[in-house]
Amino acid sequence: MKNKIVNTVVLILVFWFSGCTNKSTITPYVPTPYEIEIPFGFPTILNIPADNPMTVEGVELGRYLFYDGRFSGRTHPDSLMSCATCHRQERSFEAGVDHPGFPGGFPHGITGIPTPHAMLPMINLVWNTTGYGWNGLLYPTNPNPDARNIEDFVRMAALAPHEVNGDTTQIKNLFQTIPGYPELFEKAFGNKTITFTNIGKAIAQFARTLISANSKFDQYMHGEVQLSQPELNGYMLFTTEDGGDCFHCHGGFGNPLFTTHLFYNNGKDTVFNDIRDRFVITGDPMDHGAYKATTLRNIEVTGPYMHDGRFTTIEEVIDFYSTGVLSSPSISPLMHHVNNGGIRLTPQEKADLLSFIRTLRDDEFMTNPKFGKPEKFPDE
Amino acid sequence: MDKLFRQPIQLLYFIAFAGVFAFTGCGSKTNNPEPTTGKLTLHFSHKIDNEPIVFDDMRYVNAAGNHYLVNEIQYFISDVTLYHSNGTSLLLDQWEDIHYVDTDLPETQNYIFKDEIPQGTYDSISFTFGISEEKNHSLMFVNPPESFMFWPENLGGGYHYLKLNGKWFNELDQEAPFNFHLGIGQIYFSYPDSVSSFVQNYFRVILPASAFNLAVGETKSVEVIMNVENWFQSPNIYNHNTHGGDIMQKQHVMALAVENGWNVFTANTMTYK
Numbered sequence: 001m002k003n004k005i006v007n008t009v010v011l012i013l014v015f016w017f018s019g020c021t022n023k024s025t026i027t028p029y030v031p032t033p034y035e036i037e038i039p040f041g042f043p044t045i046l047n048i049p050a051d052n053p054m055t056v057e058g059v060e061l062g063r064y065l066f067y068d069g070r071f072s073g074r075t076h077p078d079s080l081m082s083c084a085t086c087h088r089q090e091r092s093f094e095a096g097v098d099h100p101g102f103p104g105g106f107p108h109g110i111t112g113i114p115t116p117h118a119m120l121p122m123i124n125l126v127w128n129t130t131g132y133g134w135n136g137l138l139y140p141t142n143p144n145p146d147a148r149n150i151e152d153f154v155r156m157a158a159l160a161p162h163e164v165n166g167d168t169t170q171i172k173n174l175f176q177t178i179p180g181y182p183e184l185f186e187k188a189f190g191n192k193t194i195t196f197t198n199i200g201k202a203i204a205q206f207a208r209t210l211i212s213a214n215s216k217f218d219q220y221m222h223g224e225v226q227l228s229q230p231e232l233n234g235y236m237l238f239t240t241e242d243g244g245d246c247f248h249c250h251g252g253f254g255n256p257l258f259t260t261h262l263f264y265n266n267g268k269d270t271v272f273n274d275i276r277d278r279f280v281i282t283g284d285p286m287d288h289g290a291y292k293a294t295t296l297r298n299i300e301v302t303g304p305y306m307h308d309g310r311f312t313t314i315e316e317v318i319d320f321y322s323t324g325v326l327s328s329p330s331i332s333p334l335m336h337h338v339n340n341g342g343i344r345l346t347p348q349e350k351a352d353l354l355s356f357i358r359t360l361r362d363d364e365f366m367t368n369p370k371f372g373k374p375e376k377f378p379d380e
Numbered sequence: 381m382d383k384l385f386r387q388p389i390q391l392l393y394f395i396a397f398a399g400v401f402a403f404t405g406c407g408s409k410t411n412n413p414e415p416t417t418g419k420l421t422l423h424f425s426h427k428i429d430n431e432p433i434v435f436d437d438m439r440y441v442n443a444a445g446n447h448y449l450v451n452e453i454q455y456f457i458s459d460v461t462l463y464h465s466n467g468t469s470l471l472l473d474q475w476e477d478i479h480y481v482d483t484d485l486p487e488t489q490n491y492i493f494k495d496e497i498p499q500g501t502y503d504s505i506s507f508t509f510g511i512s513e514e515k516n517h518s519l520m521f522v523n524p525p526e527s528f529m530f531w532p533e534n535l536g537g538g539y540h541y542l543k544l545n546g547k548w549f550n551e552l553d554q555e556a557p558f559n560f561h562l563g564i565g566q567i568y569f570s571y572p573d574s575v576s577s578f579v580q581n582y583f584r585v586i587l588p589a590s591a592f593n594l595a596v597g598e599t600k601s602v603e604v605i606m607n608v609e610n611w612f613q614s615p616n617i618y619n620h621n622t623h624g625g626d627i628m629q630k631q632h633v634m635a636l637a638v639e640n641g642w643n644v645f646t647a648n649t650m651t652y653k
């Protein structure tokens with residue numbers, strides 16, 4: 001009897017281990033963790049959703065998808081549209097006023113419908129914890145689980161009539177048929193069957209790698225270079241209340257993101273009827289006319305400026321803050337120069353401030369091949 | 381085979397016996413000494429004229445007669461110290477000794493100390509308003525919201541002690557924003573480009589009527605109340621029309637604010653078993 005039991009156990013073990021051996025012929029799903037290097041002075045808290053950890057394979061796939069015009073779900077040459085159609089690396093992943101297809105830097109969707117707002121910076125997004133979009137409509141604690149992070153932005157962009165005007169089923173079905181993509185999805189997510197959720201996850205992973213932190217000002221912070229006298233003068237204006245007082249909203253040495261990612265009414269208007277301002281999200285009357293303070297990194301190349309793109313050049317923006325600020329009940333208290341119309345800079349001070357702002361330009365980031373268009377797509 | 385089959389069972393018996401002995405051993409170690417400590421939490425609230433602040437409402441009048449509203453308050457306190465009736469003092473949470481408070485972020489309005497606090501009678505609680513020179517170093521907070529409190533290098537570096545932002549009706553009956561900000565002050569050799577020295581404006585607050593008795597196992601909660609009107613009234617009557625909307629580069633004004641700050645905080649104590 002005992003022998004029978006022993007034999008049975010041995011047989012079970014043999015089958016068990018044979019099974020394991022057979023399974024090992026299938027390529028295991030073992031993605032490689034992608035480590036984000038945190039630049040000097042940057043926050044250590046990153047906005048990475050728990051259900052989409054960064055992996056080397058996910059980032060690689062995301063880069064292909066970011067640049068592949070078949071993201072529109074269509075293959076006709078006139079119907080291609082990808083993230084990169086608007087988000088150009090050489091313009092710090094905005095359109096820029098010199099975009100060949102979008103005059104003045106005002107993008108429109110595949111059917112010609114203009115976007116309701118100008119573009120926002122698409123850099124250093126992994127440190128945005130307060131909300132994506134001009135009014136912060138996507139934030140991690142949003143009760144709506146479909147409006148929390150960059151992954152959701154990808155889906156919104158695919159569907160929006162003023163962007164891709166696409167169909168998520170059509171998009172994922174198209175990528176399923178393109179040789180090479182199913183294998184990349186398997187490496188990134190463990191499954192050759194492509195879902196739009198995983199398309200969003202991959203693009204979001206790539207977007208989180210777009211880190212700009214090597215401007216002249218960064219090198220100055222590291223003690224590697226010295227700023228010129230006009231740049232130092234501008235830095236002084238940037239960081240003093242009696243000067244430009246830019247730093248309370250746009251950061252500086254102690255906040256090298258060069259934004260708080262918070263929302264302010266900065267005194268552009270006195271009447272507020274935009275259905276996409278911060279008030280729509282919070283319902284707080286003090287948020288009428290409030291929008292996200294954008295990062296000033298690479299701001300030199302990312303016009304047009306403000307949520308509606310009303311300014312084409314940084315000089316116009318500085319002029320606005322100097323003499324064009326308007327009072328309203330919801331103007332941010334940080335705009336304490338409002339009753340003088342602004343910060344009243346002299347022409348020399350304006351030139352110095354501009355010199356400093358130009359030190360925030362990071363050319364290495366805007367030419368780094370690892371953020372650029374892949375040399376060829378998976379089916380090429 | 382028979383022997384092989386039996387060996388794992390013997391091993392299991394051994395493990396089970398060993399486990400029983402191990403846990404029995406653990407049990408015999410539980411003759412801990414009687415606890416002698418309790419806990420402390422500070423809860424921060426913000427009032428004007430003894431009432432919770434109604435934010436963004438121009439309903440308040442300060443001692444100078446300025447009508448004003450408060451939009452937000454953000455500040456650091458540090459080095460909380462308890463003074464025992466036996467003459468000793470206890471510095472709390474020496475490894476997390478700087479606490480940020482923000483009226484927009486409820487989670488910042490409780491400062492829960494990790495330290496076990498000896499039972500007994502304490503005469504008072506004190507803290508530093510702001511951050512001492514020894515500890516106030518740039519980039520020691522890299523994460524928001526604390527990092528947003530940075531104080532520019534050219535103005536002394538480190539962090540704002542206080543941002544109290546609001547608006548008042550100025551002499552022209554215009555709504556005018558004020559940024560009542562405290563931090564390191566500057567003495568200028570030549571304004572605004574040349575600073576000859578910096579002034580540390582942090583100060584100690586001894587909370588009046590903050591005596592409490594802490595029993596074993598008890599959690600004492602002390603409400604620390606910022607009475608905002610006192611920033612503007614005692615001993616110096618602070619007139620926004622005189623001092624304007626910004627004071628970070630006006631050491632003589634920050635000095636008045638510091639003197640008024642000594643009387644800004646009061647305390648209420650509550651006990652939870």
